[in-house]
Amino acid sequence: xxxxxxxxxxxxxxxxxxxxxxxxxxxxxxxxxxxxxxxxxxxxxxxxxxxxxxxxxxxxxxxxxxxxxxxxxxxxxxxxxxxxxxxxxxxxxxxxxxxxxxxxxxxxxxxxxxxxxxxxxxxxxxxxxxxxxxxxxxxxxxxxxxxxxxxxxxxxxxxxxxxxxxxxxxxxxxxxxxxxxxxxxxxxxxxxxxxxxxxxxxxxxxxxxxxxxxxxxxxxxxxxxxxxxxxxxxxxxxxxxxxxxxxxxxxxxxxxxxxxxxxxxxxxxxxxxxxxxxxxxxxxx
Amino acid sequence: xxxxxxxxxxxxxxxxxxxxxxxxxxxxxxxxxxxxxxxxxxxxxxxxxxxxxxxxxxxxxxxxxxxxxxxxxxxxxxxxxxxxxxxxxxxxxxxxxxxxxxxxxxxxxxxxxxxxxxxxxxxxxxxxxxxxxxxxxxxxxxxxxxxxxxxxxxxxxxxxxxxxxxxx
Numbered sequence: 001x002x003x004x005x006x007x008x009x010x011x012x013x014x015x016x017x018x019x020x021x022x023x024x025x026x027x028x029x030x031x032x033x034x035x036x037x038x039x040x041x042x043x044x045x046x047x048x049x050x051x052x053x054x055x056x057x058x059x060x061x062x063x064x065x066x067x068x069x070x071x072x073x074x075x076x077x078x079x080x081x082x083x084x085x086x087x088x089x090x091x092x093x094x095x096x097x098x099x100x101x102x103x104x105x106x107x108x109x110x111x112x113x114x115x116x117x118x119x120x121x122x123x124x125x126x127x128x129x130x131x132x133x134x135x136x137x138x139x140x141x142x143x144x145x146x147x148x149x150x151x152x153x154x155x156x157x158x159x160x161x162x163x164x165x166x167x168x169x170x171x172x173x174x175x176x177x178x179x180x181x182x183x184x185x186x187x188x189x190x191x192x193x194x195x196x197x198x199x200x201x202x203x204x205x206x207x208x209x210x211x212x213x214x215x216x217x218x219x220x221x222x223x224x225x226x227x228x229x230x231x232x233x234x235x236x237x238x239x240x241x242x243x244x245x246x247x248x249x250x251x252x253x254x255x256x257x258x259x260x261x262x263x264x265x266x267x268x269x270x271x272x273x274x275x276x277x278x279x280x281x282x283x284x285x
Numbered sequence: 286x287x288x289x290x291x292x293x294x295x296x297x298x299x300x301x302x303x304x305x306x307x308x309x310x311x312x313x314x315x316x317x318x319x320x321x322x323x324x325x326x327x328x329x330x331x332x333x334x335x336x337x338x339x340x341x342x343x344x345x346x347x348x349x350x351x352x353x354x355x356x357x358x359x360x361x362x363x364x365x366x367x368x369x370x371x372x373x374x375x376x377x378x379x380x381x382x383x384x385x386x387x388x389x390x391x392x393x394x395x396x397x398x399x400x401x402x403x404x405x406x407x408x409x410x411x412x413x414x415x416x417x418x419x420x421x422x423x424x425x426x427x428x429x430x431x432x433x434x435x436x437x438x439x440x441x442x443x444x445x446x447x448x449x450x451x452x453x
Binding site: 008009012013015016017018019020021023024030033034037038041042045048049052053056057118119120121122123124125126127128129130131165168170172173192193194195248249250251252 | 298299301302303304305306307308309310311312313314335336339343344347348349350351352353354355357358361362365400404406407409410413414417
């Protein structure tokens with residue numbers, strides 16, 4: 001090996017190490033660059049990925065036709081149960097509407113969403129994330145919540161022009177503040193690369209039972225509050241975990257909730273002087 | 286053949302990214318990009334020049350959400366070491382080659398975890414990394430077979446060296 005080659009090799013290694021060091025020092029900038037790289041590479045592969053994914057899913061669906069009779073029976077049974085639930089839900093809905101009306105509650109009118117298609121998954125068994133085909137041009141912003149039809153799926157982390165990455169709740173870097181109903185305790189749902197993330201920082205575990213509903217609490221302004229996360233379950237080790245409501249086996253379409261943040265009250269109330277009283281108030285006094 | 290390597294890696298990346306498996310697993314399949322690089326570096330280092338290994342691994346680092354640069358640098362270094370091993374392995378039995386590869390794969394994993402630990406980067410669980418190492422070692426003969434049958438990557442035979450030295 002010639003000295004020139006040796007020099008080139010050393011330069012190459014140095015460059016790679018430099019990339020890592022820059023990432024370690026100034027992570028946000030490099031992560032932005034990463035989002036741009038992914039944005040440039042992955043959507044351009046989409047034309048090839050969509051048909052292959054479709055074909056494989058078709059084959060899987062076809063396999064499920066084999067047990068269609070059995071499935072049909074199951075579905076009928078479930079339908080019976082669901083009818084009972086539907087009745088209960090209708091009654092509750094009416095009651096809820098009446099109560100909301102009585103209390104003059106105003107729901108947040110700005111909670112709208114934009115729906116994206118899942119382009120790709122993380123491609124590695126160590127990270128749990130998916131890539132959506134919506135990005136900065138659709139107004140997606142880092143930190144917004146992503147849901148499937150039922151429950152919370154994850155949080156936007158990394159936005160390119162036409163793609164954005166959703167870190168799933170099961171990723172080991174995911175931490176979400178939640179509220180556990182009906183005991184009303186707050187906790188953190190922390191992912192650990194398994195299908196059921198565990199519940200951390202719970203003040204009083206005795207008040208929490210398997211089957212309790214877990215919803216996002218909105219603490220820290222990360223998420224809107226009240227999004228369904230899942231149900232409490234206990235693993236064989238006795239640890240509290242969340243059985244996620246979203247269907248993680250099939251993530252195809254995700255809705256990203258637009259969140260414009262909560263308005264904050266920063267200043268304390270000022271001193272009220274007689275001269276500064278509004279007209280109506282002054283007359284009454 | 287260098288072009289074939291680049292295309293191959295792109296194809297593997299593409300297959301890995303297909304959104305078929307969005308639920309987390311407790312085990313990991315073999316890391317095919319790493320495996321193909323190691324196999325080709327042991328058998329025909331001239332097919333995987335340091336520059337293309339670096340480019341490919343850096344791209345994979347970026348796309349697969351790994352800390353960028355670490356795996357790429359380690360892989361380039363590993364390729365260099367394996368290249369020095371290659372003349373000695375030419376006439377040796379396959380078991381020895383397999384052993385060398387297993388050692389290299391373990392060393393790559395160890396170096397990766399060590400660097401990440403020194404720089405206090407969050408790492409995946411040790412268990413899943415070890416299953417991946419195990420799968421990598423198991424899949425090694427398979428990848429050798431595929432490279433040989435589908436892509437014609439063979440070990441050099443004695444006397445073939447001169448002919449290849451002139452080829453690109």
